[in-house]
Amino acid sequence: MVQAKKIILYMVVVFVLYTIITSPARSADLVQVGFEGISNAAKSVGQFMTELVS
Incomplete structure (x- = not known):
């Protein structure tokens, strides 16, 4: 199994x-x-956290 993953x-x-x-x-x-x-994902997370705190 490990050999297959490596290949x-x-x-x-x-x-x-x-x-x-x-x-x-x-x-x-x-x-x-x-x-x-x-x-964009990081900005969305930041915006979500800002809205949670506000």
Whole structure:
């Protein structure tokens, strides 16, 4: 079971590296979208906490 997880992890890493190398612009767009999502989630949590305290 551990061996299978390790193989899958290696496959995912190779796929991510291949994607970055073959289309760096698209990869940059995806990273930007991910960070925007994290930022929006953090802002929402902050707003929720502010509303709780107020």
